[in-house]
Ligand SMILES: Nc1nc2c(ncn2[C@@H]2O[C@H](COP(=O)(O)OP(=O)(O)OP(=O)(O)O)[C@@H](O)[C@H]2O)c(=O)[nH]1
């Protein structure tokens with residue numbers, strides 16, 4: 001059954017909402033678009049397909065005047081929300097209280113309307129150079145604990161994101177979308193099973209837009225991790241190009257250090273385009289190609305149920 005999902009992207013002005021949606025759409029080469037972004041006037045709509053769902057992202061301009069309008073006309077804006085993505089600028093502690101107040105207005109509306117909306121809260125602008133910043137990490141922890149204790153009845157997932165880490169943006173939206181169907185769980189078990197067989201580092205299924213349908217990673221050493229992220233980033237870039245240019249076939253390459261082998265396949269399942277991305281140690285290549293056809297068969301069977 002096809003459905004239309006309404007995803008609200010909310011948060012204060014300057015939090016980075018439009019930047020997130022722009023980065024998600026383009027995957028690469030989006031920096032110049034983001035520099036030129038102006039504050040969003042009221043609401044902008046971004047359409048995107050995900051499996052059998054048409055999704056509409058409501059990018060809600062966060063300036064105070066608009067926030068007042070949304071809160072005064074809550075029914076118009078927040079009714080029938082399927083998912084809320086709430087963006088908090090983690091680099092702006094002076095406005096945390098203000099942001100929590102706005103979040104409270106939205107969640108109070110959901111409670112009063114007895115709407116059971118899944119919520120993703122992202123601590124955004126968590127740029128790569130801040131990953132070890134104690135003050136930022138402490139603030140994330142404080143906000144998280146406060147929100148969890150204030151809203152025990154909501155289903156809230158926390159994330160960190162930065163436009164300088166494109167994978168974090170893709171994951172942010174992917175987790176949100178996968179709450180809608182339990183078959184996603186079956187899929188991730190399948191990935192886990194095959195990843196174990198060829199002792200790979202990562203196995204990811206993307207849809208045509210580069211949204212993660214399912215993913216599984218093995219426990220890896222920190223030095224391989226950086227290389228792994230580079231490979232996945234490269235895959236996101238390549239799949240966008242393959243999608244735009246209707247390029248058929250596969251890509252594979254070995255990392256510059258010669259340790260990791262990385263493989264990207266474009267495949268069509270029932271008229272829908274998917275990308276399978278695998279990253280493994282170079283020496284596991286043979287095993288990987290031996291079991292790949294079987295994996296693709298099993299995968300196709302599950303994905304067919306999702307589309
Ligand atoms: N350092 C850093 N800056 C970011 C990030 N994401 C967005 N920005 C910057 O934050 C500013 C505001 O971004 P927008 O996406 O326009 O913010 P918005 O939430 O859409 O704002 P409104 O439309 O007014 O509600 C821009 O200058 C972006 O370049 C990030 O991950 N890290």
Ligand SMILES: [Mg+2]
Nearest residue numbers: 017018039040
């Ligand atoms: Mg905006």
